[in-house]
Amino acid sequence: MEMVVSVREVHKRGFIHRDVKASNFVLCKENRQVFIVDFGLAKKHLDSNNMPVAKRKSADFRGTVSFASLNAHMSIDLARRDDMWSLYFTMLDFLNEKLEWREQRDYSIAQVKDIKTKCLKVPKKKLWVGPTKGVKEVEKIMMHISQLQYADMPDYRQVIHWLLEIYNNYDMVQRVSSAQNITWELVKKKGGPLRHDLLQLEEEMRHSRQKDFMEYFNSHRSLQIKQTTNKQHLQPNQERELTPVPAFISMNPTGITNTQQ
DSSP, X not given: OHHHHXXXXXXXXXXXXXXXXXXXXXXXXXXXXXXXXXOTTOEEOBOTTSOBOOOOSOOOOOSOTTTXXXXXXXXXXXXXXXXXXXXXXXXXXXXTOOOGGGSOTTOOXXXXXXXXXXXXXXXXXXXXXXXXXXXXXXXXXXXXXXXXOTTOOOOHHHHHHHHHHHHHHEEEEEEEOTTOOEEEEEEEOOOOOOOOSHHHHHHHHHTTOXXXXXXXXXXXXHHHHHHHHTGGGOOTTEEEEOOOOOOBOOSSOOOOOOTTO
């Protein structure tokens, strides 16, 4: 959710990032706030009247192949919608969804384009096949992004609302089969408090852990190493729920710098 806020802030300042992916976000040690970084491919998108600049007839590929929009593959001039597509693919990756075009490292750009095209044409069969299968909010986010035109401004608040719905209603659960294969599922929560807006979630997460967040990561890293070592001892169909990493949700992030690169 905070990544959406960060992308929105870039857009509000008149730029598009053109390389949105997980590695271009960093976490502040002091307050766990998320910052978007690396503006090497950023481009001015809004003019002095806050209107999108004229769309070019053709544009060279920009971005990271795995997370670039289809528009980037098709030499279509990029806009705010394309940052949202990249963010959407990143979100699916975070949710442990299988992205077919990332299965092999040696896929060419042309091959990735073809695979993405097929996956987006029939997402229920090719895209939402793992943990996000049947999650309506994931479908709604893609539907919204796919309807955006070059000059359109994404509805960031609505996207955040859908992500909040996923946060409220689902837990990420790990399952181990009889063949010791590990899979992930988003399962409906049986209960618990609902967060109705970002400000409420911000307060809860701000006070959720007082100690340095590195201690939290280190403890979970140790646990993951132990789990990997003892993987053969897991029982079939055993479930393990992961504790969500606290994040500081800020409605007005200030981590956008050096946009003139």
